[in-house]
Amino acid sequence: MSAFSAIGEETEQDQNEFTPGLEPQPTWCPGCGDFGVLKALKGAAAELGLSPDEMMVTTGIGCSGKLNSYFNSYGFHTIHGRSLPIARAAKLANPGLTVVAAGGDGDGYGIGGNHFMHTARENHDITYIVFNNEIFGLTKGQTSPTSPMGHKSKTQPHGSAKTPLRPLSMSLNAGASYVARTAAVNPNQAKDIIVEAIQHDGFSHVDFLTQCPTWNKDARQYVPYIDINDSEDYEFDNTNRSEASEMMFETENALHEGTVLTGRYYVDEDRPSYQQEKQRIGEMPEEPLAERYFDDSYEWERTFDNFLDKHK
Amino acid sequence: MTDHELIWRIAGGSGDGIASTSQNFAKALMRAGLHVFTHRHYPSRIRGGHTYTEVRVSADPVKSRGDGYNFLLALGDSFARNPSEGAYYGNEEIKPLSENLDELNEGGVIVYDSGLLDASEIEDFDERVEENNWHVYDIDLRTIAREHGREVMRNTAGVAVTCAIADIEPDVIKSLMSDAMPDKILEPNLTVFDDAYEMVQEEYDVEAPDVSAPTGEHDEEQVLLSGSDAIAYGAIDEGCRFIAGYPMTPWTEVFTIMTQNLPELGGISEQVEDEIAAAALAIGASHAGVKAMSGSSGGGFSLMSEPLGLAEITETPLVLVEAMRAGPSTGMPTKPEQSDLEHVLYTSQGDSHRIVFAPGTAAEAYYQTRKAFQIAYEYQIPSIVLYDQKLGGELSNVPASVFDEEPNADLGSVLTEAELEDAPHDDSGKYQRFQHDTENGVSPRSLPGQKGGRYLATGNEHMPAGHISESPENRVAQMNRRMQKVDNIRAELDADGEFNTVYGDEDADLGLITFGSQQGTVEEAADVLNEKGHSVKVLGVSEMMPFPKQQVADFLDSVDEALVVEMTASAQFRGLISKELGGYGDQMSSLLKYNGNPFEPADIVEGFETALLEGEELPDNRTKFVPKVGE
Numbered sequence: 001m002s003a004f005s006a007i008g009e010e011t012e013q014d015q016n017e018f019t020p021g022l023e024p025q026p027t028w029c030p031g032c033g034d035f036g037v038l039k040a041l042k043g044a045a046a047e048l049g050l051s052p053d054e055m056m057v058t059t060g061i062g063c064s065g066k067l068n069s070y071f072n073s074y075g076f077h078t079i080h081g082r083s084l085p086i087a088r089a090a091k092l093a094n095p096g097l098t099v100v101a102a103g104g105d106g107d108g109y110g111i112g113g114n115h116f117m118h119t120a121r122e123n124h125d126i127t128y129i130v131f132n133n134e135i136f137g138l139t140k141g142q143t144s145p146t147s148p149m150g151h152k153s154k155t156q157p158h159g160s161a162k163t164p165l166r167p168l169s170m171s172l173n174a175g176a177s178y179v180a181r182t183a184a185v186n187p188n189q190a191k192d193i194i195v196e197a198i199q200h201d202g203f204s205h206v207d208f209l210t211q212c213p214t215w216n217k218d219a220r221q222y223v224p225y226i227d228i229n230d231s232e233d234y235e236f237d238n239t240n241r242s243e244a245s246e247m248m249f250e251t252e253n254a255l256h257e258g259t260v261l262t263g264r265y266y267v268d269e270d271r272p273s274y275q276q277e278k279q280r281i282g283e284m285p286e287e288p289l290a291e292r293y294f295d296d297s298y299e300w301e302r303t304f305d306n307f308l309d310k311h312k
Numbered sequence: 313m314t315d316h317e318l319i320w321r322i323a324g325g326s327g328d329g330i331a332s333t334s335q336n337f338a339k340a341l342m343r344a345g346l347h348v349f350t351h352r353h354y355p356s357r358i359r360g361g362h363t364y365t366e367v368r369v370s371a372d373p374v375k376s377r378g379d380g381y382n383f384l385l386a387l388g389d390s391f392a393r394n395p396s397e398g399a400y401y402g403n404e405e406i407k408p409l410s411e412n413l414d415e416l417n418e419g420g421v422i423v424y425d426s427g428l429l430d431a432s433e434i435e436d437f438d439e440r441v442e443e444n445n446w447h448v449y450d451i452d453l454r455t456i457a458r459e460h461g462r463e464v465m466r467n468t469a470g471v472a473v474t475c476a477i478a479d480i481e482p483d484v485i486k487s488l489m490s491d492a493m494p495d496k497i498l499e500p501n502l503t504v505f506d507d508a509y510e511m512v513q514e515e516y517d518v519e520a521p522d523v524s525a526p527t528g529e530h531d532e533e534q535v536l537l538s539g540s541d542a543i544a545y546g547a548i549d550e551g552c553r554f555i556a557g558y559p560m561t562p563w564t565e566v567f568t569i570m571t572q573n574l575p576e577l578g579g580i581s582e583q584v585e586d587e588i589a590a591a592a593l594a595i596g597a598s599h600a601g602v603k604a605m606s607g608s609s610g611g612g613f614s615l616m617s618e619p620l621g622l623a624e625i626t627e628t629p630l631v632l633v634e635a636m637r638a639g640p641s642t643g644m645p646t647k648p649e650q651s652d653l654e655h656v657l658y659t660s661q662g663d664s665h666r667i668v669f670a671p672g673t674a675a676e677a678y679y680q681t682r683k684a685f686q687i688a689y690e691y692q693i694p695s696i697v698l699y700d701q702k703l704g705g706e707l708s709n710v711p712a713s714v715f716d717e718e719p720n721a722d723l724g725s726v727l728t729e730a731e732l733e734d735a736p737h738d739d740s741g742k743y744q745r746f747q748h749d750t751e752n753g754v755s756p757r758s759l760p761g762q763k764g765g766r767y768l769a770t771g772n773e774h775m776p777a778g779h780i781s782e783s784p785e786n787r788v789a790q791m792n793r794r795m796q797k798v799d800n801i802r803a804e805l806d807a808d809g810e811f812n813t814v815y816g817d818e819d820a821d822l823g824l825i826t827f828g829s830q831q832g833t834v835e836e837a838a839d840v841l842n843e844k845g846h847s848v849k850v851l852g853v854s855e856m857m858p859f860p861k862q863q864v865a866d867f868l869d870s871v872d873e874a875l876v877v878e879m880t881a882s883a884q885f886r887g888l889i890s891k892e893l894g895g896y897g898d899q900m901s902s903l904l905k906y907n908g909n910p911f912e913p914a915d916i917v918e919g920f921e922t923a924l925l926e927g928e929e930l931p932d933n934r935t936k937f938v939p940k941v942g943e
Contacts, residue, residue: 003762004762004763053761069780075769075778082592085589085593092597093597094601115589284580293602294728304717306573311536
């Protein structure tokens with residue numbers, strides 16, 4: 001019998017299950033795009049029949065980090081940029097958990113950029129939602145890694161001399177096996193994408209455009225948006241890496257020219273997840289490691305029997 | 313045979329098999345019933361450069377590398393750099409011979425490979441040989457090796473020559489070679505061995521060996537292992553089945569041993585992008601219910617400062633090991649020092665608390681690593697095992713029975729789902745995982761996936777269910793509770809009373825105080841001092857945090873004054889004692905060593921007699937004396 005009975009339990013969930021009974025109202029500013037992420041995640045979790053006790057949501061620091069306070073599940077509000085290494089270890093320790101990591105664009109593409117690149121490369125079976133508002137919000141409006149060139153702020157008074165980072169291209173090149181972009185103003189697409197991302201066996205990266213009405217007033221509200229998978233203007237095969245790459249490049253350019261493109265950019269269903277690769281080479285047990293500590297019949301190995309001979 | 317000690321130094325270049333040859337030599341002599349202790353000296357370089365390993369061999373237990381050495385086997389350096397005189401690093405080709413003469417004791421033996429080394433390149437070689445009464449054997453080991461095998465087998469030829477001169481039974485070495493070497497290379501190596509051995513027997517008078525190996529017998533079975541082995545085995549026996557790390561000398565050894573052993577134990581090892589990730593992964597795995605560890609050396613540990621604080625405030629059990637080397641910054645990567653002490657005790661923002669053990673021997677490394685896990689998981693606090701390149705890398709024989717202990721995979725203060733049903737929850741259905749009032753400061757945790765256990769872990773100050781809170785009342789309650797755990801751990805360690813070591817006569821007048829890996833060396837120095845008529849005892853401290861205030865104060869109260877011995881340049885350990893005890897500065901002087909080499913017992917004897925007792929200057933800058941406050 002599992003020591004973690006919430007995992008895989010058949011449940012019919014209402015999305016209200018994921019709203020904390022106490023303090024259900026987020027403290028994000030009115031009109032903030034972060035509400036869209038919360039709503040989409042609740043909807044996706046309910047649609048997938050997940051229970052709050054089998055989900056672990058890790059976050060970094062910033063407005064996005066408050067997600068843990070408003071989404072009722074196991075949560076780990078970590079430190080700036082470090083939600084991914086904590087998330088992927090929890091998944092390796094107990095693969096039955098549904099693990100979702102979240103953070104802002106500064107958190108994920110700036111200070112946590114190295115973790116992002118390597119988590120994508122390794123293709124851990126987790127979902128990563130980046131609240132991309134092209135600005136540092138909670139610290140009051142500084143230029144971020146995705147802010148457009150020329151962006152003026154108190155820390156870039158003459159306008160940023162840096163070109164913005166390309167999150168989708170970076171993700172693809174690093175090795176993510178599911179890459180999508182959605183926007184807070186597009187709730188149905190956002191929910192569907194998060195459902196797919198959680199179901200995907202491997203690293204799913206969702207670049208979630210979240211408007212910041214307080215500190216990024218100049219930015220568009222990411223409307224109107226175009227869904228590239230539905231639009232006849234954009235023909236491409238999102239299982240083809242080269243075509244995906246071109247589409248991403250075009251999308252990243254278009255955003256700063258006023259056109260908001262969204263959708264599923266790359267889907268590789270064939271690539272095994274990191275966990276599967278690790279099991280294939282014999283470096284990860286088939287049974288969840290976390291269960292072993294509750295298994296009274298397990299005979300724990302010891303040095304005296306296993307390792308001393310080579311020292312004699 | 314005689315009963316005196318052999319301290320054998322094999323010297324050459326990195327990449328020439330010095331480490332494996334010396335390890336086999338040490339193990340063979342351990343099997344023959346002797347006590348052994350090794351010391352490794354190597355550069356941060358893959359191929360070439362001044363490298364040696366010493367193997368001290370004695371009929372009685374040994375606790376350090378000893379003083380100097382008495383048998384040099386100088387092999388060539390296959391990868392020596394530019395031999396021009398004016399080069400930054402001088403003539404490297406001759407270094408296996410020239411660099412090792414200063415520490416060779418009077419009457420010692422020199423065997424050098426005349427196929428690769430030319431003693432006439434050393435200006436005053438003959439004078440020094442005569443002056444020191446050294447016995448020189450110039451033997452073309454390379455040619456012997458080439459005749460029956462390959463040039464690299466000159467190591468084997470050198471070991472055979474050692475056996476012939478030092479009167480070591482050839483079978484002692486040959487049987488170990490049979491165990492250690494694959495068939496393909498075993499035969500030629502055995503032939504090389506026999507050839508070299510017979511050649512010495514025929515051409516030299518070895519009837520009266522100049523320096524010979526002792527004989528002995530163990531009263532119980534021994535194993536040859538390093539501090540790094542012992543730390544890894546301690547972790548494994550505590551049920552640690554997850555490690556994450558990034559390579560860095562000298563911590564890499566523990567990481568490698570764990571990584572090579574975990575697959576057969578159904579565990580997981582993760583080599584990750586940096587040390588921030590490494591510590592964060594250990595936190596993530598531990599949070600999810602797996603006993604986990606990470607570690608690094610100074611520079612990598614700097615990156616762990618941030619996750620360390622996160623583990624503390626989220627009360628996630630975390631075990632780290634820190635293998636010190638000489639700093640600051642990249643410093644001297646392969647040289648030991650203890651100067652990360654303050655770094656490890658205090659890094660990370662805020663009023664942070666952790667448990668730090670600094671074991672003194674391989675056996676202590678095993679027990680203290682186990683204790684570090686027990687405390688981390690019971691009290692939900694970071695525990696750190698602090699050691700250094702010396703303890704991590706030196707091999708010594710340890711009774712096998714040390715490891716004859718039951719495994720303990722207990723997760724500590726964790727609730728089961730059944731227990732969670734009766735535990736307090738808030739109106740959102742969240743388990744109150746950080747309750748204010750608990751018996752010993754510990755509020756038991758739940759694990760993700762457990763029904764009824766969900767809560768929020770956060771690096772922010774938080775209320776009982778984990779939600780962020782800046783309420784003054786809550787802040788003080790949570791801070792006090794977390795600090796209370798440290799007091800309770802101190803009380804538990806006092807009750808155990810087994811980790812700090814007092815050595816010598818209780819009534820001695822003078823004290824030597826040290827911590828971590830210097831313990832054995834300091835004890836040997838005390839033996840010498842007492843033989844010379846002084847009255848000295850030793851306190852070796854392993855519990856660095858929470859500090860054993862009472863025990864250290866009692867020790868200081870019982871002696872007239874004390875010499876604090878540590879491998880730092882700024883007397884960090886003495887500073888710790890003064891800070892923790894709020895005084896005693898006028899009773900403690902320091903002997904420091906920070907030149908890249910660990911103390912030898914004679915350094916301490918000299919510092920004690922010359923500087924502390926006689927008040928005279930030390931003859932050179934190998935060590936530094938810092939007098940007590942007021943002098």
